Amino acid sequence: MNNLAQFKSKLITIALLVVAIAIGLFILNFKGCNTISPEPAPTPTPEVTPEPSFEPVEEPVVEEQPEVEPEPSVDLESEDSLTRYVSQTHLLSESYVPADLRKVNVHTASDQQLREEAAVKLEEMFKAAIDDRIYLKLVSGYRSYQEQADLFSYYTQTRGAYYASVVDDHPGASEHQLGLGADIGCWNGACELSYCFTQYADYTWLQENSWKYGWIERYPEGKQSVTSIVYSPWHYRYVGVDEAAKIYESGLTMEEYYGITD
Ligand SMILES: [Zn+2]
Numbered sequence: 001m002n003n004l005a006q007f008k009s010k011l012i013t014i015a016l017l018v019v020a021i022a023i024g025l026f027i028l029n030f031k032g033c034n035t036i037s038p039e040p041a042p043t044p045t046p047e048v049t050p051e052p053s054f055e056p057v058e059e060p061v062v063e064e065q066p067e068v069e070p071e072p073s074v075d076l077e078s079e080d081s082l083t084r085y086v087s088q089t090h091l092l093s094e095s096y097v098p099a100d101l102r103k104v105n106v107h108t109a110s111d112q113q114l115r116e117e118a119a120v121k122l123e124e125m126f127k128a129a130i131d132d133r134i135y136l137k138l139v140s141g142y143r144s145y146q147e148q149a150d151l152f153s154y155y156t157q158t159r160g161a162y163y164a165s166v167v168d169d170h171p172g173a174s175e176h177q178l179g180l181g182a183d184i185g186c187w188n189g190a191c192e193l194s195y196c197f198t199q200y201a202d203y204t205w206l207q208e209n210s211w212k213y214g215w216i217e218r219y220p221e222g223k224q225s226v227t228s229i230v231y232s233p234w235h236y237r238y239v240g241v242d243e244a245a246k247i248y249e250s251g252l253t254m255e256e257y258y259g260i261t262d
Helices: 002-031 116-131 145-159 161-166 195-199 201-213 241-250 254-258
Strands: 101-103 113-115 136-140 181-186 215-217 235-238
Touching: 101 116, 113 116, 116 136, 116 201, 116 215, 116 235, 145 161, 181 201, 195 201, 201 215, 201 241, 215 241, 241 254
Parallel strands: none
Antiparallel strands: 101 113, 136 181, 181 235, 215 235
C-alpha cells in the first residue's frame, strides 16, 4: 500500500510538471509571435529626419503618342459623302434625302431602307453572322428629317429634354437621316435598343466583325463626352470598308480619329 501511495504521489508530481511545462511553452509561444526564444526588447531609436536628397530626380520618360492625322481625302462635310459627319453642331438640312436609298433585304420588323452601298454591306454582314450562328435584326435604318423630328419631340415629352438630346434623335443630327445609320438587335427582339443587348453573343460578334463590312460601333461605352451621345451598343454607322478598318484599328471614335472638336 505504501508503495502504491508513493507511486500515486510520483504520478501526480509528473502530471503537475507536464502541466507546468505546457503552460510555460504556451506563454512563450504566445508572447514570441511564433518564436520560442523571446526577442530582446528593442532599444528605442531617435527618429531620424531624412537628409534632403540632392540626387537629381529622374523625369519619367513620356512616350510620344503618335499623332492621329486627320485623313485629308475624307469628306466630312458633303451631305452625300459616306463619311459625312453629323452632330448637333453639324446638322443636315431639313430637305436632305439620300438619292440612293433602297430597301434592305435582311430580317426586319418592317421594311427598312439604307443607302445602296450601306445596304449591300449590311446584307453581307448579316449573312456572315448567320454563318457564325448569329441571327441579327435590323431594327431601324433610314429616317427622314420629319420622322426624326417627331421622334425627338416624342422623347422630349415622355422622357425630358436631356434624354432626348443624348440619344441620337436630334432632328438633322441623326445618322439615320444620312441613310448610313443602323440600329441592330437580336433576331427575336430580345433586349432591343437596351443595354442588356450587350450580354448576347450578337453584340460581341458585331463589335468584332462589323468593321469588315464598313460599319463601326458609333457611340461606344465611355465616350459620351466625345460624341455627346450616350453609349448606344445597338447603333452602327456605315463609313465604307477602308475607313471602318482604320477607325476600328485606331480604337477611336469618329470624332477622335478625324480630329473633330467642335
Ligand atoms: Zn440609331
